[in-house]
Amino acid sequence: MAAAEPSLEELRQLVSEFRPNRGHLLPALHKVQDTYGYIPRSAIEVIARQLNTTPALVYGAMTFYAEFRTHPPAQTEIAWCSGPTCRILGGDRIREALEHTLGLPLGGYSEDGRYALHLGQCNGTCSEAPQVWVNGRVVGRLTVADAIRLARRIREGA
Amino acid sequence: MNAALQSLITRARESYEAWLTNGRPKVNVCIDTSSLARGADETLRIIRETVAREGIDADIGIIGSWGFCWMEPTVTVRTAGGTRTILYGNVTPDRAEEFVRRVLVDGEEVPELAIAVVEGVSNEGIVPLGEHPFMQGQVRRLMANCGIIDPENIDHYLARGGYEGFANALERTPEEIIKEVLDSGLGGRGGGGFPTGRKWDFLRTATAEPKYLVCNADEGDPGAWVNRILMESDPQLVIEGMLIAARATGAREGYIYIRYEYPLAFQRMKVAVAQAYERGLLGTNICGSGLDFDLIVFRGAGSYVCGEETGLMSSIDGYRGMPRIKPPFPAQAGLWNKPTNVNNVESYANAPLILRHGAAWWSSVSDAKDKGTKMFTLSGAIKQMGCIEIPFGYPVRRLLEQYGGGMRDGSVLKGFQPGGPLSGILPASEIDLPVALDPYRERGMFLGSGGIIFFDQHTSVVDLCTYFVGFAEDESCGRCTTCHGGTQRAVEILRRMAAGGGRDSDLDKLEELTRTLVWSNCLHGQFALTTVKLALRYFRDEFETVIREKRDPAGVLSGLIRYEIANQADPLLPEAADICPTDAIVETHEGWTIVDELCVRCGACREVAPGAVRVVERFAQPAAEPTAAAAR
Known part of the structure; x- marks a missing residue:
């Protein structure tokens, strides 16, 4: 699944619009991730050079944020909503069930890269609680059994 | 009024009026994050396709949220003559085609999906919007355009009074603008309640240049989505508020920092900013007034603490989003160590109202000590999860019972949490507390930015x-x-x-x-x-x-409960065994049993076979223990 990393030249082109000391680090990281689905390791140095800073500072900043990934996305990305309404309506039992059905902790990727499980933050679609997002689409008003069936279908590749 | 702005507004009014009176029926679908969660994009697509296929002459458009989040997708239908507009709810994709046929082909109304009559006389049991229980007592000022305008069309905003506050600001000195904002009594809406006018004055009197404005749209409190509703439904209101602040403080550059989890709000704000630039409302020499102001829409990357103003500034600066040590305060050393003012989305959004209608009008909405209106989102174990705008002072009970529709069936209120994860929880006995800043401060917590979550007896x-x-x-x-x-x-x-x-x-x-x-x-x-x-x-x-x-009164803490077979003869037991994610339910020669070491207490078995499995306390009661032990 691991696609070849983009070339340095391609990365340099991609971030060439960004300038030092203009608040461009997060926009540059976003642009790389929007393009490749993750931040390839080589992009750290390219961005550092472009922004006249150090790879350590770029890497340090990047890893502070939950949504920058150093790993290509899986085919099916499941995000479990950790919000309070989901929790009150049994969401934590859904997490238990998902983790055991998929054999992954939150933040885990399946070995073949087909699916991954993440922690999602509440975005105020609480009338769908408890919910998960499958590749960004809400699957809501779930029972635990629904969540297990969904996870099994994803695991079996259906 | 500034001539350039006047002509922008006049042209926008003309085009909006022409659209309203073009003799075509209008179907507008709410497209916001809440409605998308219920398939509103599909609803819109089906409506568009049906209209195209049938050759119906109608305008199909998008609107923001009315706040009826639990009834999304919401849709408004306005008659060709413009005499009647109905707000519908639950127009899910499976209902969309029949719905649009009925309203556009057959020309009838759909009472079973109708929420209220927005324009025109009420009939057939569809209440006027103002009489709908969810709307009674709401005062929609910030939300005046929400659900009505197309959030991606600046003309709609301009035609309905938009940028009039900014026009008034252009005719006043910075001191006069700040005085108006101070007189209004507007307090910071992120939860702090600090007078917004004073913050602006700190920036105005700061000596270093350049100065920056930041709009904190990192609404990270789980259960709060008031800023999202505003940005997705009426983004120009936020831009106008920042322009007024720029005029008042001398800032030339601003940032709207939007959390990663709000991609639609980010996109809407980008569109709104681009349209404001096109009209000359952002950039250099705005409307010929000599005011320069650039606005950048900035996307966060998933960090709650970036909602803390100095963490947010570290994040824009390009570092880990770590809050700084204060002092220096942002007005002295903020972005790039230059003077900076940070306000919440809702704080900026109030400025156009204050400058347009005056501080006296703005603060006269209620007698409450806290001035103005406040948006709230209600969630938890309640029936109606939605967004409201009310004056301060209403008891929380009213928010729960009237706007939230009360607790869900089978749920009894145990407590509630205003103000997000850093605030605190209160018991049901405090439900008559008013929505105001002081009572919560007195209890060592805070009212917060607008999310209120109600929990029930099943919550530990x-x-x-x-x-x-x-x-x-x-x-x-x-x-x-x-x-x-x-x-x-x-x-x-x-x-x-x-x-x-x-x-x-x-x-x-x-x-x-x-x-x-x-x-x-x-x-x-x-x-x-x-x-x-x-x-x-x-x-x-x-x-x-x-x-x-070692007993949980709520009966949910996984270490204090145990699942056991309640009825060996239940025919659904094999299904319960099948759904178990850890294969903890097994059949032995002595019958079915649940292997406690494997059971993760997810409860799926009880969902599929409610009579077959029961939850019991894991630790026997102390009184009963000696006898049980002696018997063995």
């Missing part, structure tokens, strides 16, 4: 504390040991308690932690254990029961 307070403190732990920036170490320690204690290992000394330890964390640098650490502090005050019995009796 120990679990809620574990959740909120766990959240604070996860999101701690790591600077202060009090915060990152303290939250970690508190979570360990709470988890151990929930697993049945609670000790008598735990409550003292937790209390000591709540006293220690107040020495953290920023609000995040200072308030990280507020939930625990208030829970120990109001729900102490529950902690004591969990620790001493």
